Amino acid sequence: MAKFMASPTNTTEMLIQYRQEVEDLKQRIKNRRLQVAGLYGTPILLLAIFSTWVLTSNFLWINSNTPKEVHLAFFIISALLAGATGLQVAAEFHEVHAIWKDRGTSIRKLRLDLELAEERRVLEARSSTPETLNRQASYKERLPGEVARLRKESRHYRRVHLLMQWLVFISSASITAVTAWYDPPQPGKGVLIALGFIVTVVTGATGYFKPRERAFNLQQTADSIEQHSTALDLGIAPYTHDEATNLGNFAATVEGLRADQRMREQQLDQPFQGQQEVI
Missing domain, CATH: 1.10.287 (Helix Hairpins)
Structure with missing residues (x-):
């Protein structure tokens, strides 16, 4: 130590x-x-x-x-x-x-x-806790890192979604091509079984993990935080009051956006019936 x-x-x-x-x-x-x-x-x-x-x-x-x-x-x-x-x-x-x-x-x-x-x-x-105004100002300065993290995770889930979709597209097209090429099915039966397995697994994983929805939610939260940060820097609505009031409103708004993001992530982790009950 x-x-x-x-x-x-x-x-x-x-x-x-x-x-x-x-x-x-x-x-x-x-x-x-x-x-x-x-x-x-x-x-x-x-x-x-x-x-x-x-x-x-x-x-x-x-x-x-x-x-x-x-x-x-x-x-x-x-x-x-x-x-x-x-x-x-x-x-x-x-x-x-x-x-x-x-x-x-x-x-x-x-x-x-x-x-x-x-x-x-x-x-x-x-x-040595600083005054509330100083803490709120420090909070604002830490937000660019949070926005960068949200955008990075959004890009990750977007790539995962695109990869899954391309696997489904290619495998589905290959099933038709292999079926038309081999008549009788052998030796294409093994290829057809493998392609059908890939399509089933990728489709099920896409529906369960929902990478597209996760990417959209993360990107939306990052854009909203960045929009409020820019409005605060420029002094435009809704941040047209004195500095202390603006920083307080900004911190409350950003924390609300982050709470909404966490709630949406929890909803995506639940089964469809559970999502309806939460909503």
Whole structure:
């Protein structure tokens, strides 16, 4: 856990340092999870590969010798896993080759450090809470990042929707083409089954996850927030009052838009009957 060498005189700098400490601990927890998973998972995988090697040699080639290629493939995989296991054990337990920052530290300990760091940040922020007008001004300055996030998610769901639609189009057209090309169906029967499976799965996934609706809602929320932000900067309706009133109205409006967005996401996650009950 990071220690501060000197007490910052500026409250903003102190809050930034606390924030950096929290983010650092979050990343360390992720890294430690990967380290523990590799430390214990690699030997288990090595044992599974070795067992598969033995069983394959004894049951698949009972009356003949196992091909050399099979032995070579299993040997290479086992050697790589054994090398990875040795490196991870050295990184975890060897003093000289200690390259892991949190070796020997439990994830529970790191989580506790994270909770304490967040608590210190909250207490520091609470003890030096700025005036409401300053908080509202800071809130406005953070909105461009929120708008960018909404637009990014909207583009993601739009691409997913287009990909699904193209899969449906191509598979549906291919079914007709393969049916017309092969008469009798063999060997096109397997192709027809695969194409029909793709159409069914993609159509069902599109109806369940609704990427088009999600993209539309995200884009609409981002546009609305950006519209209100521009109106506030230009001092046009509905933000034609004094600064304090405008910032208060702006924060309330944006939070209402975000709440509506979350409600629409929850409605999309529910079955059709559940959506009707919510509405």
